[in-house]
Amino acid sequence: MGSIEVLLLNWSGEQMRVDFAGYFSVRLSTTVAILFVLFCGAPRALAQADAKLVAPLLQQRLQTEPVVAEQLRQFMLARVPSLRLPPDATQWDAEAERLRAHEMAVIHHGWPQAWIDAPPKFQQVGTLEGRGYRIRKLRYEVVPGMYSAALLYEPEHISGKMPAVLNVHGHGSGGKAVEHKQKRCI
Structure with missing residues (x-):
């Protein structure tokens, strides 16, 4: 098998030649055989999308309902921002009016x-x-x-x-x- 050289640029912009001949010891026929197996095996791997093959797998419960509910609760609570209470009622009323006006503008747009x-x-x-x-x-x-x-x-x-x-x-x-x-x- 012949030499494979690649021309690279280093950080300073200088050209470098790298010889990969020592890195590639796989023969062409072996490479072709591996690619043939991969491409011919792909349809079989994709065949798992058939409903009859997948249905038994989907019938099995991976977690109990209480565990799933608790994990979902923790996931959701971690993403809910804390409520920020205004120091007095006048600030709350002003914020409520601002939110109400914004929602009405969004809802009634057009x-x-x-x-x-x-x-x-x-x-x-x-x-x-x-x-x-x-x-x-x-x-x-x-x-x-x-x-x-x-x-x-x-x-x-x-x-x-x-x-x-x-x-x-x-x-x-x-x-x-x-x-x-x-x-x-x-």
Whole structure:
């Protein structure tokens, strides 16, 4: 096998010749054989994407649910910034107003002013009674002429001020009837 020389530049810009003849002792036929095995074996390695082959592997649990839940909780909590409390109520009110104005500017960007100024229109279309709570079925006008549905979960007995939580559910296959979404709302 002949000599293989490479021309390199060092840090000062001087040319250096490096002879790699001593580094390459593998013959051409051996190199071709290795490349042939790699390229012919690639389709077999990719065949693992077949659902029948992968399904048994996916059935095995790698971790118990409590371990996964704890790891997820730790992962998420490490990324949640600490709340910074303002020293007094006036600063909090100013910050709340600033945040509210920013959110409204983002939400209403490009919307007609008539849509923004339109009064909210809600219609109650039914009630479902639960154990200790009720679900009010609502229909509301998002923009003039376009309606959406909502479920309002209320405790049976309310005294004084109560917190509210807004759950915006996605459009998965089970919709809002999925068990974990129902539990979250109750």
